[in-house]
Structures are given as structure tokens and as C-alpha cells.
Amino acid sequence: MVRVTHWLTVIAFFALLITGMEIVISHPRFYWGEVGNVMTQPAFTIPIPSSRGSVPTGYKFVMPDENGWSRYLHFEAAWLLVLTGLVYALYSVGTGHFRRNLAPARGERSWRDYRDVLLRTLRRERPDASEAHSYNAVQRATYLLVIFGLIPFVIWTGLAMSPAFTAAMPWTVEALGGRQTARTLHFFVSWALVLFVVVHVTMISMAGFRSRMRAMVTGRAAAREDA
């Protein structure tokens, strides 16, 4: 179940990332606070052409408008992410996956443990065989941050942009400091998740891409990693 939900999340993540970028292109300006538009000062802009002629980007080029299908797919993939996350959470609480595999392991809770893992990784030491079957201290902390921090926050900041959702639950946007702040934070958290995915895939490559992929697809990990 952990593996099935992992791969469903991968599908949802890439659908959300690509469509999210398409939507940003229609207004590549970001603001703090409640409101923001081309008549107000942006906090920052992304130096790309826009898919809307009404946005002053400095480029004399208007990109094609892909927002229609992008928005349909963005919200459908968001549902896939949320529902998959619920199944994963229920399953993980029920089977003790969180407690057993993700909560910091006994005897691995000091700063030294985290530092040692980082040093071993930087020296590009091969992980020892035990790590094929369990996560080290840094992995556990990172996965917990993503599962209980970044993903819930990206969903929250997304919902805080919904006019009907914020009508029903105004505090979801007021607590963030406004609709445009929610949008800007949504953008930042998305990049934090991209950073996680890049590091995650890099680490897998260092540990042996094919064997790790086989493990995540089939559920079986070889004791010796030379595939």
C-alpha cells in the first residue's frame, strides 16, 4: 500500500507541477497581502513572457493560453493527491508504518546521528546493507517534513485561493495574511517540494538507481546492491 500510494503521488505531483507552471505563466507576478494585479507593485516577477497580453512582461511575445485544461487537470490531480494521502495516512497509522519506519528510531535521535549521515553521504560512502531495509535518521526527518509539513501546507495554500472554500472557511486565508500571500506561499512550497524530489532522486541514484527502483516497485530489496 505504501508503494501504490507512492506512485500515485508521483503521478499527481508531476501533473500538478506542470499544470501549476502553466497557470503561473498567465500571471508571472507575485504579491503579498490580499490583492495584487498589474496596477499594483509586485513583490517579485518571474522574467518570462506571459500567456496574457495584458501582463506587462517586457517581452513582445504572448505565450499560448493553456489554462483551461491545466486548471481542470490541476484540481483533478489535487484530488488524487488528497485522496491518496488519506489512504496512505489511514494505512500507515493502522499498520504502524509511521511509528516503525518514519518516527526517529531509538538511539538515532541526537544531532550527531544526523551529522554522521550527512557526512557519510557527502563522502559518497555506500550505504551499508541495513539501509536497504530501513530509513536512516535524515531520511526519516525529511520524509516526515514532506508528509506532515510541505504537502499539507501546499494543499492549505491552494485551498486558500478558492473563493468558495474561503467563503465557507475564511480563517484559512486570513491566517495566512491574504489571498495573494497564499498564492505566493503556494509557489514557494511547490519549489520546496521540487527541491525534495531532486534530492530524493539524486540519493536514489547514489544508492543504486535500478535496485532502489526495483525495491519501490516490487517491494523486494536485495541484500547486496550492485544491480
Added chain:
Amino acid sequence: MNPLTRRRFMTAGIAATAGVAGVAVADRLARRYGLLPPDDGGIYGPGETLTYAAQRVLGRHALAREFPRSMISASPFLNPVAPPTDAFKHSQANGFADWRLAVDGMVAHPGSFSLADLKAMTARSQITEVACEEGWSYIAEWIGTPLSEVLRESGVHPQARYVAYFSIEHDWWDSMDMGDALHPQTLLTWGMNDGDLPVGFGGPLRMRVPRQLGYKNVKYITRLTVTDSMKGIHDGTGSAAAGGGYAWYAGI
């Protein structure tokens, strides 16, 4: 490889049956309580249906956020529209004295209202945010006649489910369910920030649906059609925005 034991087989069978039965029950409930949007088909249908149904269950009567007067945007963004048609320019030259809002479809008294008729009815004003699907937004005060007032005067049939609204501009129309149509903040808007609604912002008459995104707020409204199904209206998709690939429900 684990053999496909009898226990695993039965567990999978029960799970699959429960899943299919669950979807079937959800579909029946969604139909009964009107939780299916007009664009519930196709590959994006499941996502749209979940979004629309969830919002209707979560806050059918919730009010859009209103803001203090101090937060009204000093320079709201004027989203450019295509040059107006001759029909619009003709009415504009007359100061919109001949502007009519026709009401037809499933109503006891089909007819039409002038701007003066609308302004003589109960007015409501609200300070709400316009949020475009592109990401930008602004806050303004909107003054108008609640759509629910016009529907009440026209005598809406109880089986009505949608209100379609049409612009004087060619191929610009949209629709909403009765939940939004009877919502107190849904206004046939003729005033903005203590003055007449400027033409650039949709004057003389704009549909304002603050619980949905900007593109549902069609400008230059001249006709309403009350119906129990979007199938008979234009291409049946429920809006002109669907032609551009945009979702019917924009409350997300």
C-alpha cells in the same frame, strides 16, 4: 512472489465490490442532491464533480468574504475586452436608457426589466474581491439588485436548477446553479464604488458572483434564462467559457 492465496483473493474481491458499490451509491446520491456539474463527463469529470459536490456540501449558504472600505483597491485592474458591438454602442449613446434585462425560461412571468426597474427594487452593496483564474485580484464595492429578487418577481418554477445569463456581446454567456443564483451576494450589478458601474468594469449591468472566479462575472447582461437542464442551451456545456476549455464551476 507471494502466491495468490484464497485469503488474498477474497480480500481483493471484497475490496473491489465495495469500491464499485461505493461509487454507484455516491453517483445516486450526487444525482438526487444535484451535486453533478454540467461538465461531469470526460477525463476531468471526476475531479470537477468532486470539487463541485464538496463545495456544495461544505458551504452552500456560506457568504463570500467582505472587506472594510479602507481595503477597496485604489486602482482596480480593468481587464480588457473585445471592442463593443454596434448594439452596445447604440445603447451607450442613449445613456443606456433603452437597456433591457429579459427573463425567460421556467418562470411564471417572463418579461423584461429596465435599469430603472432594477434600481427601484431592493438594492444591496458589498465590498468583495474579484479573483481572476490567472491569479490577480482586486477589491471593490459592488452595488446592485440581488439576482434572487429578480427571480422572485419573475416567479421561478420549483423544478428550476440553473440560471443562464447572456451578454449583449456575441458568444459571451455563462450559467450558475440555483444555490449561487439565490445567494444573497449574487448581484445584477449596476454600481461600483459609490458611482455608476463603468463600462470597462461591465456597466451598465454585470453579473457579480463573488463565490466564483472572475470569468463567471459576465459583463453587459441583457438576458436570463431559467432552466432545469443546460442541455438545451447552445452546446449544452453551461457556458461560453467551456469553449475555451474552462470549467463550468469556478468556485474551485
